[in-house]
Amino acid sequence: MPNYVPEPFRIKMTEPIRLIPPAEREQAIQAAGYNVFALRAEDIYIDYLTDSGTGAMSQHQWAAMMAGDESYAGARSYYRLKEVMDAVFGFKYFVPTHQGRAAENILANLLVRPGMFVPSNMHFDTTEGNIRARGGRPTNLIRAEAYDPAARLDFKGNMDLAKLRAFIEEKGVENIPFGMITITNNAGGGQPVSMQNLREVAALYREYRIPFFIDACRFAENAYFIKLRETGYAQKAPLEIAQEMFSLADGATMSAKKDGIVNIGGFLAVNDEGLFERIRNELILREGFPTYGGLAGRDLDAMAVGFMEALEERYLEYRLAQTAYLGDSLLAAGIPIIEPPGAHAIYIDAKHLLEHIPQRELPGIALSVEIYKQGGIRAVELGTVAFGYIDPETGEEHLPELDLVRMAIPRRVYTQSHLDYTIATIKEIATRRKSLQGYKIVYQPRLMRHFTAKFQPL
Ligand SMILES: Cc1ncc(COP(=O)(O)O)c(C=O)c1O
Numbered sequence: 001m002p003n004y005v006p007e008p009f010r011i012k013m014t015e016p017i018r019l020i021p022p023a024e025r026e027q028a029i030q031a032a033g034y035n036v037f038a039l040r041a042e043d044i045y046i047d048y049l050t051d052s053g054t055g056a057m058s059q060h061q062w063a064a065m066m067a068g069d070e071s072y073a074g075a076r077s078y079y080r081l082k083e084v085m086d087a088v089f090g091f092k093y094f095v096p097t098h099q100g101r102a103a104e105n106i107l108a109n110l111l112v113r114p115g116m117f118v119p120s121n122m123h124f125d126t127t128e129g130n131i132r133a134r135g136g137r138p139t140n141l142i143r144a145e146a147y148d149p150a151a152r153l154d155f156k157g158n159m160d161l162a163k164l165r166a167f168i169e170e171k172g173v174e175n176i177p178f179g180m181i182t183i184t185n186n187a188g189g190g191q192p193v194s195m196q197n198l199r200e201v202a203a204l205y206r207e208y209r210i211p212f213f214i215d216a217c218r219f220a221e222n223a224y225f226i227k228l229r230e231t232g233y234a235q236k237a238p239l240e241i242a243q244e245m246f247s248l249a250d251g252a253t254m255s256a257k258k259d260g261i262v263n264i265g266g267f268l269a270v271n272d273e274g275l276f277e278r279i280r281n282e283l284i285l286r287e288g289f290p291t292y293g294g295l296a297g298r299d300l301d302a303m304a305v306g307f308m309e310a311l312e313e314r315y316l317e318y319r320l321a322q323t324a325y326l327g328d329s330l331l332a333a334g335i336p337i338i339e340p341p342g343a344h345a346i347y348i349d350a351k352h353l354l355e356h357i358p359q360r361e362l363p364g365i366a367l368s369v370e371i372y373k374q375g376g377i378r379a380v381e382l383g384t385v386a387f388g389y390i391d392p393e394t395g396e397e398h399l400p401e402l403d404l405v406r407m408a409i410p411r412r413v414y415t416q417s418h419l420d421y422t423i424a425t426i427k428e429i430a431t432r433r434k435s436l437q438g439y440k441i442v443y444q445p446r447l448m449r450h451f452t453a454k455f456q457p458l
Contacts, residue, residue: 004416005321008314012059019045019376026373033454034369034439036378045376046418048407051344053099053257053264055411058309061261061302068298073289077297077304084304088239088311089216089246091269093276095283096303098294100217100255101126103268106282107213107253110275111177112136119167120180120215121159122146122187127180127215127253136177141167146188147401149338149349154229155194156340157185157222159201168208179205182215183222183245190218190323190342192225195233195244202248211272214246216254220310221343224320238311251275258344261306261411265299315412319343322419323409329423335430344408348426350383351403354436359384361438364403365455367429370436371405375425379407385441386450 020028020043032038041047047054057065069076078096085094097103104127112118114135121142123131131138141163145151159181168176181201184192198214205212223241227233233241246252251270256262268283270276280290287294309315320343327341336349354363364381371377383403390397407422429436443454 004325005318008318037451044378047378049378051408055261056413061305064301064305065298068301070297075297077300078291081300081304084307092271094267094269095290096293097266099266103253103266104130108134110278116175117171122185124186152339156191157193158197173208176210178211180213184218189338189347190344192222194230195226198248211250214249214252216252217258220259224316256303259310260303262302265303326419333427346407347404350405357438359399364405365439366436367405370429379405382406
C-alpha cells in the first residue's frame with residue numbers, strides 16, 4: 001500500500017498552471033519587492049498562500065448553484081441552507097454573511113465596548129482586529145505547549161482552563177462580553193481542540209454566565225481529529241461529532257471559505273433571540289437582507305452542499321493524510337516544522353532551518369523567496385515581518401518567538417504529484433541552505449505590514 005491516501009475524486013475540469021523559467025521567476029520576485037503577496041498569481045506554479053476560498057467545488061455544488069434562487073427575500077436557497085445549518089450546527093438562529101470577518105464585525109460591534117476583554121485559545125488576526133477596532137482586548141489563553149514547535153500533542157489547540165478561570169476572576173465577568181475558541185487553531189499551526197476541552201471551557205463560561213462562541217472555520221477537520229484521537233469517538237460519524245461540539249456553545253462565527261469548501265461565504269449563528277434581533281438589524285445595515293446576507297442565492301446553495309461534503313469521512317481521511325504526508329516527508333528530510341502536522345497547513349520553522357541568518361535579517365522571507373525562485377511555489381512568511389512590530393512607546397523592535405513559513409493547502413485542488421514536487425523543491429533548498437542570505441525591509445506601512453512591505457537581499 002502507498003504511504004498516502006489517494007484522492008477520493010477524479011478531475012473533470014482543469015485550470016492550466018505553468019512554471020515560468022528561472023530567469024522570469026527571478027525577475028517576477030524582484031519586481032514584487034521580494035514579497036510573495038505582490039506576485040501575479042499567473043506567475044505561480046503551486047500556490048499555498050491560503051486555504052481560504054481557494055478550494056475546488058464539486059459537481060454537486062456547481063449543480064446546486066445552477067438551481068440557486070435569487071429572490072431578494074425568502075429565497076429557496078436560504079431554506080436549503082437553513083436545513084443544513086439546523087442539521088450540522090443546530091443553533092436556533094443564523095444569518096449568512098459574505099465571509100468570516102463580516103460575522104466577527106457584527107458580533108464585536110454589538111457586544112464589545114472599550115476596555116473589555118475577549119478570551120480565546122488563540123484569536124485569528126481578523127477576529128483580533130474586529131475586537132481591537134471597538135477598543136476591546138483580545139486575549140489568547142492557549143496551553144503553554146502550543147508555543148513549542150516540536151511538542152507532539154494530540155490536541156495542541158486546547159485552552160488552558162486554569163488560566164481561563166484566573167483570567168475571568170481577575171478581569172471580572174462584567175468586562176467579558178463573550179468568550180471564544182477557534183477550531184482548529186489556525187494561528188497556532190492548525191492544531192485541533194478536544195471535545196473534553198470544549199466541554200470544560202463551555203462549562204466554565206456557563207458557570208460565569210459568559211456567552212460562548214466557536215470560531216468554526218475548520219470544524220469538520222477538528223471533528224475528524226477528535227474521531228481519530230479522542231477516546232470514545234472512533235465509531236462516531238464526523239457529523240455527530242460536529243453536532244456535539246456545537247451543542248456546547250451559545251453561538252458561532254464562520255468563514256465557509258474553509259470547511260464550507262466555497263469561494264465566498266460565512267455565517268453568524270446564535271441561540272439568544274434578543275441578540276439575534278440585534279444581529280439581524282445590524283446585518284441589514286451592513287450586509288443585506290437576513291435571507292441572503294451579502295451573498296447571491298446560489299452561494300447559499302454551494303455552502304449548503306459544501307458543509308455536508310466537508311464532513312464526508314473519505315474526504316476528511318484524505319484531507320488530513322495529504323497534509324500529514326507533506327509534513328512528515330519534510331520532517332523525514334530533517335526540515336523542522338510545527339509538529340504534529342495540523343489539518344490545513346504545514347509551517348516550516350525557518351528560524352531553525354536557516355539558523356545562520358539572524359532573526360532581524362528575516363529568515364522566513366529568505367525561505368519564502370527561495371521556495372518561489374526554486375520551484376515557482378508560493379508559501380508565506382508568518383514570523384518576524386507578520387508578527388514583529390516597533391513598540392510605539394519605546395521605539396524598540398519586538399521580535400516574535402517563531403519565524404515560520406506557512407504552506408496552506410487548498411481543498412481538493414492539488415494532487416499527490418504536486419505535493420511530491422513541493423517536497424523535492426524544499427529538500428533541494430535545504431541541501432544548500434547555508435548559501436541563503438538575509439533580507440532587509442525597505443518599505444513598510446504602520447499596520448499589517450506583511451501584506452505590502454518591500455524587501456531587499458542583504
Ligand atoms: C480561524 C479563522 N477565523 C476567521 C477567519 C476570517 O475569515 P474570512 O477570511 O472569511 O473573513 C479566518 C480566515 O482565514 C480564519 O482562519
